[in-house]
Amino acid sequence: MNHLVRVLRRRWQLLALVVLASIAGAAAAAWLQTPTYQTAAVLVSTTGTAVDGTSATQNAAQRALDVSRFAGTAPVIEQVVTQAAGASGLTARAPAGVSTTADGVSPFLTITVSDSDPQWAQAVANAYLPTLPDALEDIDPGIAGSAEQLTSLTAAPLPGAPATPDRSLYLSMGLLLDLVLGFGLVVLWESLDRDFHDPEDMARALNLPVLGVIPQRDPKQVLPMRTAPSSSRAEAYRAVQASLAFARAEGPPRSIVVTSPSSGEGVTTVAANVALALASSGHRVLLVDVNLRAPSVHDLFELPPGPGLAEVLAGRITPSAALRDLPDTSLRVLTAGASNAHQLEMLTGPRTPQVLVELQADCDVLILDTPPVLQVADALFLAAHSAGILLVARVGVATKDRLRRARDAVRTVQAPKLGLAVNGGSESPEGLGPRRLPASHRSFDSAARTAPVTGDDKPVRESVPGSS
Structure with missing residues (x-):
């Protein structure tokens, strides 16, 4: 241990240089990336009545799952974007990312939208509920009927902070990797x-x-x-x-x-x-x-x-x-x-x-x-x-x-x-x-x-x- 302490004291400039350079690189990588904002709207399928021995809750969960399989397709997104632009007054364009999630057990359908503009991400997520029935009509009328039974549980909020990049994670992981790399270089330099x-x-x-x-x-x-x-x-x-x-x-x-x-x-x-x-x-x-x-x-x-x-x-x-x-x-x-x-x-x-x-x-x-x-x-x-x-x-x-x-x-x-x-x-x-x-x-x-x-x-x- 004493030998290691002496080596680190002797090579502290090299270790500090590696750590500072790597942290600066990680910070630059984090700050140069375009921030992406993410928001989500939660829809719920109404239970209705039991059919063929299946409970109303199971039917609602199945309807939410059926809708989720088509809600993320290009034709649906295109109509949702048009609806969002008309409602918000923002320029229509495809968002950076859209994902739809339903577990088939609960009657909930989550629409998650990410984009570099937080207002546009919010507008697209909230435009899904009024757009889904008409957008799904041309794809599958039966699924469109299921979409008509969706109601809003939670509207998509305006995101305040970017979801990515996680700059604190970049810096902490960068520091950890820098220390490992720095120690390795110090040991290698000392051995040579x-x-x-x-x-x-x-x-x-x-x-x-x-x-x-x-x-x-x-x-x-x-x-x-x-x-x-x-x-x-x-x-x-x-x-x-x-x-x-x-x-x-x-x-x-x-x-x-x-x-x-x-x-x-x-x-x-x-x-x-x-x-x-x-x-x-x-x-x-x-x-x-x-x-x-x-x-x-x-x-x-x-x-x-x-x-x-x-x-x-x-x-x-x-x-x-x-x-x-x-x-x-x-x-x-x-x-x-x-x-x-x-x-x-x-x-x-x-x-x-x-x-x-x-x-x-x-x-x-x-x-x-x-x-x-x-x-x-x-x-x-x-x-x-x-x-x-x-x-x-x-x-x-x-x-x-x-x-x-x-x-x-x-x-x-x-x-x-x-x-x-x-x-x-x-x-x-x-x-x-x-x-x-x-x-x-x-x-x-x-x-x-x-x-x-x-x-x-x-x-x-x-x-x-x-x-x-």
Whole structure:
């Protein structure tokens, strides 16, 4: 139900457009039709006397039925029209419709006339009684005799409102059909839309909680934790940091792989700002740029690109010698360095887990800024040697297909999925914080999330908080 409400809120313009357009069409159809007025004269056949064992009432009913069979024929209508024109002074013409009704049980004969002119409909209906005997004489003298025994029970009144079209019915049926059509179009449009527009829909597709929603008010402000610590974007990064910090009793996971389904979703800015947020809360944090193909951490912090991780993997420098301290914070940075094809291959080699263990020993939280998970296997390899994966997705960039493929990819490694950070979301204060899925949808394994980086192929569970 909540999902349906979000879809309707997102597509309300389409639903409103369909409903308004259809109602306008129904109203136009109703008002463009020529209104038709309807009136009826009720005649009654006199009972007379019983004949051949048949009651007088039965005889009268039969006479009314006999007359009704001929009263609506063209010759009779023609003479009735002539009589009506003479009596009313209106122009003689055939009415829009004439119907005669008798049930053969009661002695009543109902003459119903419809026309676009209410006065003409009334004149024709009331002209039947004096015209029927003469008009039926040429058709069947016996029936004409029955017509002579008809008297007026109720004269046809002047209709005040048109019988058709029923404009209220048009509008109500139009509204009902419009809602059905509108809902159908909304569901169809939503199913064909490949993009995500709501963080909760992303979380549901990935089966992960949303740890924070980062508004995209000023794209040039890439490090709000340093340049605008009181901004809504900085608060959003603190929400991600708080979600990680309180995810377990021992504090945040010891090592976090930050990745995304595809490029352009803001992995580096999320990794850098979350690292700054963790550092500001008192943790010793180490941010490593593992994206050797397109490094950018050094640009964010205005650091030289090397020596960095590439030189460490090549054995030309020790990890501790490559670290750079940032002033006024407990955050240190290991840039990517100058890589080549050989270092790219070494990234997924046996040397990398050893380097990660050395780096982990020198900090409380190790954050790895990695390439997109759908483009290269680096993030998946590193996730197997980490305590969890933080996925980043940008509204307007992440598609349903990419997110589902990313979900399937991270499921192949035995590493906890910490949650989702959404870029480009709502700027309202209530929209920045974490959003938990129902218990059946939560994927953060409370036991597995304590796994630190080790030199083995798989993460192991910590027995003592803070140990490595």
